[in-house]
Amino acid sequence: MGVSVFLFLCTSNLNIFMIAATDILVTKSGRSKLQDLNLDNLPFGRYFSDHMLEADYENGSWRNIEIKPYQPLLLSPSLAALHYGQAIFEGIKAYKDRQGNAFIFRPQDNFRRFNISAERMQMPTVPEELFMEGMRKLVEIDKNWIPSREDHSLYIRPFMFSSDELIGVRPSDNYKFMIILSPTGPYYAAPMRIYVEERYVRAAPGGVGYAKAAGNYGAAMLATAEAKKKGYDQVLWTDAVEHKYVQEIGTMNVFFIIGNKAITPDLEQETILEGVTRQSVITLLKEMGLSVEERQLSIDEITDAYKSGSLLEVFGTGTAATISLIKELRYKDFVMQFDVEKWKTAPTLKKWLTDIREGRREDKYGWMVKV
Ligand SMILES: *Cc1c(COP(=O)(O)O)cnc(C)c1O
Numbered sequence: 001m002g003v004s005v006f007l008f009l010c011t012s013n014l015n016i017f018m019i020a021a022t023d024i025l026v027t028k029s030g031r032s033k034l035q036d037l038n039l040d041n042l043p044f045g046r047y048f049s050d051h052m053l054e055a056d057y058e059n060g061s062w063r064n065i066e067i068k069p070y071q072p073l074l075l076s077p078s079l080a081a082l083h084y085g086q087a088i089f090e091g092i093k094a095y096k097d098r099q100g101n102a103f104i105f106r107p108q109d110n111f112r113r114f115n116i117s118a119e120r121m122q123m124p125t126v127p128e129e130l131f132m133e134g135m136r137k138l139v140e141i142d143k144n145w146i147p148s149r150e151d152h153s154l155y156i157r158p159f160m161f162s163s164d165e166l167i168g169v170r171p172s173d174n175y176k177f178m179i180i181l182s183p184t185g186p187y188y189a190a191p192m193r194i195y196v197e198e199r200y201v202r203a204a205p206g207g208v209g210y211a212k213a214a215g216n217y218g219a220a221m222l223a224t225a226e227a228k229k230k231g232y233d234q235v236l237w238t239d240a241v242e243h244k245y246v247q248e249i250g251t252m253n254v255f256f257i258i259g260n261k262a263i264t265p266d267l268e269q270e271t272i273l274e275g276v277t278r279q280s281v282i283t284l285l286k287e288m289g290l291s292v293e294e295r296q297l298s299i300d301e302i303t304d305a306y307k308s309g310s311l312l313e314v315f316g317t318g319t320a321a322t323i324s325l326i327k328e329l330r331y332k333d334f335v336m337q338f339d340v341e342k343w344k345t346a347p348t349l350k351k352w353l354t355d356i357r358e359g360r361r362e363d364k365y366g367w368m369v370k371v
Contacts, residue, residue: 088161142154
């Protein structure tokens with residue numbers, strides 16, 4: 001079955017409007033895999049929906065835009081992405097409200113960030129209509145894959161990789177853009193123990209820390225593995241030069257509640273991934289009446305606040321986990337422990353965000369985009 005959708009492409013920065021016809025060819029799968037699956041409490045990222053979106057960048061434009069049954073790709077061993085790592089991704093979630101309507105949380109922000117990552121990695125940008133309308137249509141087709149249980153959602157994974165079949169270090173001429181969907185239950189649900197990293201580095205000024213580039217995650221795995229050997233769940237990254245200023249927790253942004261202030265590292269150095277959850281949490285914290293500071297925060301300031309009793313809460317934010325409570329933070333031989341049962345702010349934020357996403361609370365910022 002083929003459905004053609006005609007879309008508007010607008011190159012607003014050039015102030016010219018172009019009409020382009022983008023065809024999304026839809027080929028439906030036969031039997032749905034949902035018949036064999038219970039959507040309750042699925043582990044993160046292990047099961048995928050019936051369909052996927054695929055598009056090719058060739059000769060300077062995006063073509064072959066297709067939604068088709070989820071299936072393996074046939075790739076050449078000389079595929080450029082496998083050798084030189086031009087590969088980026090995004091993570092977004094779709095929810096159902098009590099009436100069964102499907103919504104996607106702030107997809108426009110992920111679209112913008114995807115193209116920021118693309119530019120950093122010398123990859124072509126993806127037109128808004130391909131990213132947004134492709135995602136909307138894919139989620140609509142696989143709407144039954146959005147779990148309705150509380151804290152459950154459909155994780156949306158857009159990604160792009162270079163696809164030249166040529167071994168040579170240079171930006172590819174060809175790329176593939178894809179979107180896949182994975183139903184998921186709560187992630188990192190238990191409070192975490194965090195090790196302050198002083199040897200390995202996630203991001204340095206001038207580097208790619210602000211991009212969701214695949215290589216960042218492979219590069220972080222050794223540090224995480226070593227922290228796990230020591231009995232910790234994740235690392236708190238510190239700056240590359242002095243190992244003094246905190247950056248992020250694993251693949252989450254980090255917030256510290258000190259007295260009546262919420263403090264999170266600022267984006268100035270381009271070493272922090274600008275999380276959509278981070279941005280949402282900043283908005284909600286302000287609405288809760290806390291003052292929010294985006295600035296450099298040193299590990300000494302954190303340990304001093306702990307010693308004086310003013311370090312009240314530490315938590316990570318990200319699409320996969322929403323909000324993760326930190327029950328222990330270890331810096332060298334100094335261990336900071338928290339009684340998360342007594343916390344007010346992080347649990348309130350988590351409930352608030354989940355309630356907005358699942359339609360139990362007013363979406364006054366217009367974060368939920370109807371599918
Ligand atoms: C994706 C990601 C985050 C969180 O971003 P969200 O948009 O909130 O999901 C934070 N840090 C890193 C390194 C990430 O990759």
